[in-house]
Amino acid sequence: MTDSANTAEELFGQGHAGCKGCGAAIAGRQAMAALGRRTIITVPASCMATLGGGNTQTTWRTPFYHTLFECAPAVASGIRAALDIQGVKDVNVVSWGGDAGSADIGFQSLTGAAERQEHMIHVLYDNEMYMNTGGQTGSQTPLYAITTNGALGKKVRKKNMPAIMEAHGIDYVASANIAFPADLIAKFQKAAAKEGFSYIHILAPCHRGWGIKPDQTVDIARRATECGLWELYELDQGRRTRTYEPGLTPVADYLRAQGRFRNLTDAETAEYQAYVDAHYGGWGGKN
Amino acid sequence: MSKLFITGSEAAALGAKLARIEVLAYYPITPAFPAMERLSKYIEDGELNARFIRAESDHSALAAVLGGSLAGARCYTVTNSQGLLLMTEVVYHTAGLRQPVVMGVANRALSAPHSRFPEHGDAVSQDASGWIQLFCENNQDVLDNTIQAFRLAEELRTPVMVNYEGYIQSHTLEEVAAPDQAGADAFLPLVRRPALDVERPQGVNTVTSPEFYPSYKYSQNEAALKALTLIPAIAAAYNRSFAAASCGLLEAYRMEEAEHAVVAMGSVVATSRILVDELRKQGKKIGLIKVQTWRPFPAEALLRLLQNVRYTTVLDKNIIFGVGGALANDLKAAAYGRLHTVINGAILGLGGSPCGAREIKEALEQTEKSEGGGNRSVWIGSDPPAGGTKR
Amino acid sequence: MAFKSVPVVPAGEAGALAAVADNRNQRLRRPEISDQTQIDPLTPLYCPDGAIALTAGRYAISERLCKGCGICAQESPGIRMVPEYTGPRGILN
Numbered sequence: 001m002t003d004s005a006n007t008a009e010e011l012f013g014q015g016h017a018g019c020k021g022c023g024a025a026i027a028g029r030q031a032m033a034a035l036g037r038r039t040i041i042t043v044p045a046s047c048m049a050t051l052g053g054g055n056t057q058t059t060w061r062t063p064f065y066h067t068l069f070e071c072a073p074a075v076a077s078g079i080r081a082a083l084d085i086q087g088v089k090d091v092n093v094v095s096w097g098g099d100a101g102s103a104d105i106g107f108q109s110l111t112g113a114a115e116r117q118e119h120m121i122h123v124l125y126d127n128e129m130y131m132n133t134g135g136q137t138g139s140q141t142p143l144y145a146i147t148t149n150g151a152l153g154k155k156v157r158k159k160n161m162p163a164i165m166e167a168h169g170i171d172y173v174a175s176a177n178i179a180f181p182a183d184l185i186a187k188f189q190k191a192a193a194k195e196g197f198s199y200i201h202i203l204a205p206c207h208r209g210w211g212i213k214p215d216q217t218v219d220i221a222r223r224a225t226e227c228g229l230w231e232l233y234e235l236d237q238g239r240r241t242r243t244y245e246p247g248l249t250p251v252a253d254y255l256r257a258q259g260r261f262r263n264l265t266d267a268e269t270a271e272y273q274a275y276v277d278a279h280y281g282g283w284g285g286k287n
Numbered sequence: 288m289s290k291l292f293i294t295g296s297e298a299a300a301l302g303a304k305l306a307r308i309e310v311l312a313y314y315p316i317t318p319a320f321p322a323m324e325r326l327s328k329y330i331e332d333g334e335l336n337a338r339f340i341r342a343e344s345d346h347s348a349l350a351a352v353l354g355g356s357l358a359g360a361r362c363y364t365v366t367n368s369q370g371l372l373l374m375t376e377v378v379y380h381t382a383g384l385r386q387p388v389v390m391g392v393a394n395r396a397l398s399a400p401h402s403r404f405p406e407h408g409d410a411v412s413q414d415a416s417g418w419i420q421l422f423c424e425n426n427q428d429v430l431d432n433t434i435q436a437f438r439l440a441e442e443l444r445t446p447v448m449v450n451y452e453g454y455i456q457s458h459t460l461e462e463v464a465a466p467d468q469a470g471a472d473a474f475l476p477l478v479r480r481p482a483l484d485v486e487r488p489q490g491v492n493t494v495t496s497p498e499f500y501p502s503y504k505y506s507q508n509e510a511a512l513k514a515l516t517l518i519p520a521i522a523a524a525y526n527r528s529f530a531a532a533s534c535g536l537l538e539a540y541r542m543e544e545a546e547h548a549v550v551a552m553g554s555v556v557a558t559s560r561i562l563v564d565e566l567r568k569q570g571k572k573i574g575l576i577k578v579q580t581w582r583p584f585p586a587e588a589l590l591r592l593l594q595n596v597r598y599t600t601v602l603d604k605n606i607i608f609g610v611g612g613a614l615a616n617d618l619k620a621a622a623y624g625r626l627h628t629v630i631n632g633a634i635l636g637l638g639g640s641p642c643g644a645r646e647i648k649e650a651l652e653q654t655e656k657s658e659g660g661g662n663r664s665v666w667i668g669s670d671p672p673a674g675g676t677k678r
Numbered sequence: 679m680a681f682k683s684v685p686v687v688p689a690g691e692a693g694a695l696a697a698v699a700d701n702r703n704q705r706l707r708r709p710e711i712s713d714q715t716q717i718d719p720l721t722p723l724y725c726p727d728g729a730i731a732l733t734a735g736r737y738a739i740s741e742r743l744c745k746g747c748g749i750c751a752q753e754s755p756g757i758r759m760v761p762e763y764t765g766p767r768g769i770l771n
Contacts, residue, residue, distance in 0.1 A: 009693065009696070010696070010728040012728075013726065013727060013728040014693075014695065014696035014699065014727065014728040014729075014743055015695030015696040015697070015698065015699025015701075015727075015743065016695065016699075016726075016727065017494075017695075018726065019745075020701075020704055020705075020726070020727075020745035020746060020747035021726060021745075021747030021748070021749055022726040023726070025726035025727065026723075026724060026725070026726045026749075029723065029725070029726070029728060030723050033723065037485065038485045039485070040358070040483050040485065042354070050494050052490060052493070053490040053493035053494065053690040053695060054493055054494045054495070054496065054690070054695075055493060055494070055495055055496055055498070055499045055690060056493070056499070056684070056685075056689075056690045056691055056694070057493070057690045057691055057694035057695045057698065058489070058490030058493055058690035058691065058692060058693070058694060058695060059490075059693070059695040059696060060488065060490050060692060060693070061488055061692045061693040062485065062488050062692070063482075063483040063484060063485060063488045063489065063490075063491075063692075064488075064489075064490040064491065064692075065354075065357060065482075065483055065490075065491040065492060066490070066491065066492040066493065066494075067350070067492070068350065068376055068377060068380055070346055070347075070350075070376075071346060071347050071350035071377065073347075074312075074340075074342060074343075074346075074347035074348075074350035074351045074354065075350045075351065075353060075354035075357075076354060077312075077340050077342075077347075077351045077354065078310055078312065078340060078350070078351035078352055078353060078354025078355035078356075078357075078358070078360075078362070079354040079355065079357065079358040079483060081309075081310045081312075081338035081340055081351070081354075081355050081360065082309065082310055082338075082354070082355040082356070082357075082358035082359055082360035082362075082481075083358055084338055085309040085310065085336070085337065085338050085360055086309075086358075086359060086360065086479075091485055108343060108344055108346075108347070109343065109344070109346075109347045109350065111343065112342060112343025112344070112347055115343070116340070116341060178724070179724075181720050181723040181724070182720070185723075213748075214747040214748060214749070215747055215748030215749050215751065215752045215759075216752070217726075217747070217749055218724050218749050218752065218753060219752055219753075383688065384687055384688065385686050385687050385688075386687075444686050444687075482687045482689060488692040488693075489689040489690065489691060489692050490689055490690040490691075490692060491687060491688065491689045492688055492689070493688065493689065493690040495688060498682060499682050499684060501681065502681040502682040502683075502684045503684055503688050505681055506684065506686065
């Protein structure tokens with residue numbers, strides 16, 4: 001090992017205060033590789049907000065603002081308005097929420113900004129539970145997953161956020177996965193070129209919440225896409241394209257490898273498999 | 288200067304327009320909405336070059352103008368009552384981030400029970416938020432204070448709330464003298480201090496440890512205290528520029544040799560003036576102190592005026608349950624060990640209930656009856672009876 | 679108490695953490711590059727800490743930034759994890 005390797009300045013991630021093997025930090029690094037230096041990023045309460053800096057030091061080399069929980073897209077709307085009025089055109093405005101800050105407590109401001117077709121990108125980095133408070137169940141927690149306040153597993157399905165965002169008629173909707181960085185980066189580049197609202201939903205495992213080892217963060221994420229539970233696709237001006245064709249491995253390869261699904265029965269695994277078989281490609285398996 | 292016949296809502300909107308606000312966001316609420324509609328019309332008519340964000344909630348409205356401010360724009364919003372309560376989290380946050388946002392508040396009573404009528408309960412709920420809070424007696428104050436609020440906010444790097452009462456001010460026409468645009472521009476030079484700037488990146492609102500947190504709060508408090516000298520200075524500059532009569536922290540009205548002082552804020556000041564004139568005609572040594580700046584609390588200026596006063600009646604259109612009216616409470620705290628006056632806090636006008644000369648007079652009488660009887664609030668109005676609560 | 683000198687707007691200096699971070703005490707294992715030719719070029723993008731970079735045609739891992747998560751070794755056969763501490767162990771081990 002050497003210390004010369006970190007002489008290259010990264011826009012985000014070096015020295016962050018997150019856990020080893022943090023999926024959120026991987027998502028952030030990949031996204032910033034696409035977005036570049038002229039980006040203002042707002043992050044509501046989340047691991048991503050707190051790991052980015054403490055006191056007078058931050059890991060971000062772009063303007064970063066840790067917003068209140070409910071309102072990152074609203075703040076971003078205001079930032080865009082302020083840039084517009086000052087004639088600044090070449091800056092990306094991004095709000096970057098976790099699953100809670102986007103789909104749950106932050107949903108109101110997200111739907112508001114999307115409906116207004118604000119010129120911005122909203123990212124949902126999804127670790128499928130409320131990890132910044134220790135791993136409680138939220139709307140993005142998948143069926144049967146065990147959490148710190150749901151030892152018996154979640155009883156209902158994950159809310160389909162990309163479909164909800166698609167219904168806003170925004171410029172660009174995409175799913176992404178930290179195990180597919182080239183795909184992720186290409187999607188951020190597309191989103192950054194849009195004049196209106198873009199939504200990118202990134203699967204970013206949290207090994208602590210998922211009951212996997214830190215070094216499995218990327219591998220497990222990859223399995224989610226390979227088994228068909230996390231389809232990689234985009235809706236560019238409403239036109240749907242699958243951006244990666246997986247082998248569609250058995251869902252068990254993904255589910256059984258995780259502690260949060262340790263109580264999954266064979267019947268429940270089969271239910272998951274049947275769901276993927278029926279719905280891969282969108283609701284009703286349209287693609 | 289030009290004379291206009293406008294509502295308080297129009298005065299607020301005009302103040303923001305003369306300040307050339309750049310980012311506006313709001314979520315409609317009664318009775319603040321006419322100010323919002325007027326601002327939107329200014330923008331649509333091309334009279335105001337601002338970006339409007341049609342927020343989907345009051346919380347997001349303040350969050351959006353906060354974002355605008357962090358990115359260097361001059362920002363404004365308007366709300367009241369439930370909207371202000373929903374914003375509360377952002378209200379505190381904005382002050383902590385030291386952003387010079389100006390907000391008009393068309394004061395209205397809080398639910399429950401539901402009421403859409405004027406009261407100061409909403410503003411009082413933001414007591415400890417760190418915002419400068421100005422209260423307007425009339426529509427002239429609404430205009431003057433809104434314009435001055437931007438200079439104050441930007442010099443102090445602290446947000447300012449301009450309170451004017453729902454209906455009594457927001458929907459009532461009064462004659463107002465307005466500065467011209469060139470004068471307003473000279474009074475309010477735009478200095479941008481973007482905290483979010485790609486040319487000078489930094490991380491705003493990082494996780495702050497106990498070593499640092501008190502330092503930020505200390506500097507926030509210092510800024511609030513500095514407002515006590517800055518507000519009169521800005522008012523003096525404003526009065527010079529526009530031949531206006533803005534009072535800054537507070538105004539003493541007929542306090543010469545007064546034995547009994549009325550202390551009040553908001554529209555009830557205007558009513559009190561009439562009553563004081565009337566009582567002075569009858570030979571009563573009574574005066575009035577208009578508290579225009581409530582946060583920070585101008586304790587010293589107020590105490591100076593009350594040195595030789597025997598009775599003080601504080602009119603509060605708000606109630607802090609189990610404590611009393613906010614203004615009376617502040618004055619009692621400030622006066623402790625410093626004044627010998629009897630301070631009687633009177634609660635009146637809640638939820639739009641009557642607070643005319645008759646009610647104020649009743650409050651004064653209660654005060655003079657209560658000499659030596661301790662400092663507790665009396666409730667003024669026909670029902671419940673003064674001095675007690677009704678089951 | 680002694681007050682800190684703080685900016686008016688609560689904020690931290692951009693990129694400052696990269697300069698001061700020292701993650702060595704988080705590692706039980708450390709990545710070791712055994713074969714430069716067997717490193718997936720995407721590996722730097724999988725690293726959560728920006729600790730591995732390709733400079734002048736060679737991959738190098740930062741001693742200071744690496745937290746020892748092992749993702750790079752999972753993704754690249756040319757990297758393997760070795761124990762951070764190889765000295766004598768106490769009686770409990």
